[in-house]
Amino acid sequence: MRLIDLHCDTIWMLTREEGANLRNNCFCVDIEKLKSVGSMAQFFACFIYLNEIASEERWEIGYQLALDMIKRGKVEFATCSDEISLALSYDDMVTNYAKGKLSAFLTVEEGGILNGDLNRLQTLYDEGIRLITPTWNHENCIGYPNSKDEAFMQKGLKLFGIEVVEKMNQLGMIIDVSHLSDGGFWDVLTYSKKPVVASHSNARSLCSHPRNLSDEMIKALADKGGIAGVNFYPYFINKAGKATAEDIAEHVMHMYKVGGEDFIAVGTDFDGFDEGELEIAHMGEIGKLYEAVKRRGLSERQMEKFWSGNAMRVINEVLSTHCG
Numbered sequence: 001m002r003l004i005d006l007h008c009d010t011i012w013m014l015t016r017e018e019g020a021n022l023r024n025n026c027f028c029v030d031i032e033k034l035k036s037v038g039s040m041a042q043f044f045a046c047f048i049y050l051n052e053i054a055s056e057e058r059w060e061i062g063y064q065l066a067l068d069m070i071k072r073g074k075v076e077f078a079t080c081s082d083e084i085s086l087a088l089s090y091d092d093m094v095t096n097y098a099k100g101k102l103s104a105f106l107t108v109e110e111g112g113i114l115n116g117d118l119n120r121l122q123t124l125y126d127e128g129i130r131l132i133t134p135t136w137n138h139e140n141c142i143g144y145p146n147s148k149d150e151a152f153m154q155k156g157l158k159l160f161g162i163e164v165v166e167k168m169n170q171l172g173m174i175i176d177v178s179h180l181s182d183g184g185f186w187d188v189l190t191y192s193k194k195p196v197v198a199s200h201s202n203a204r205s206l207c208s209h210p211r212n213l214s215d216e217m218i219k220a221l222a223d224k225g226g227i228a229g230v231n232f233y234p235y236f237i238n239k240a241g242k243a244t245a246e247d248i249a250e251h252v253m254h255m256y257k258v259g260g261e262d263f264i265a266v267g268t269d270f271d272g273f274d275e276g277e278l279e280i281a282h283m284g285e286i287g288k289l290y291e292a293v294k295r296r297g298l299s300e301r302q303m304e305k306f307w308s309g310n311a312m313r314v315i316n317e318v319l320s321t322h323c324g
């Protein structure tokens, strides 16, 4: 069954290992593994690892790194152009699929690289970015990240952050609330006129981590037509950091019960973590999750929505705007 994964960090990994490529690698995601599981589209994050950029110039350096990663992604897609193409819209994805090709969507995970300049949003759009995660785990020009500190967690978007939300709506870019503070999450829901995604987040009531979504947040996101991609990072699944396919399925079922069948999606976070124990070793084994969820009683139609249909709907609603 066709699959859409809303988040992986594989392009970032490619930039860290000499000689690695997207067709076939030892990471969790490559084209061969994606093809083996019937992938329709993969969202590839240009992830800025701020922990490694200590200088005051971090946002400028990060912006250049993002542009380099976009270039790298395009080179990889061009090398395998019979199998994968960059998608800029819903129509691109459908066309690629009809040609038997995978679609690659490019995203930026760390909106701080805008560094207060809305024009950069236009540049990133022109370069092919179609989703932005406003924060990673640091405060930036847009807002504040998730935190165990309750007062900090309530901090909302900054004024520039509100402008970013409005401009992303206007351009036709998906806003991703994963990593944001709860205050930022609620502000995005208030200001966005389009559905919003949590590309890689789980249920806080099953695993009490600030990166996960409370039931109240799940309901509100679903009410706005949004979706959440279930994240495989073991420490977002349970405290022990040991996650089987069954454990991940529990999060899916909880998000289904609270948010409904139109809410659930996949956001593996593959190649974005190396801690904990995960039964699903790489993309080629993602069928284990499909089977585990199906065994819990979802119908064919609901499985189809979970695996790709809900993501397709949001891509259609947000990325159909042709602008700029």
Ligand SMILES: [Zn+2]
Residues within 6 Å of the ligand: 109, 178, 179, 200, 269, 272
């Ligand atoms: Zn992330």
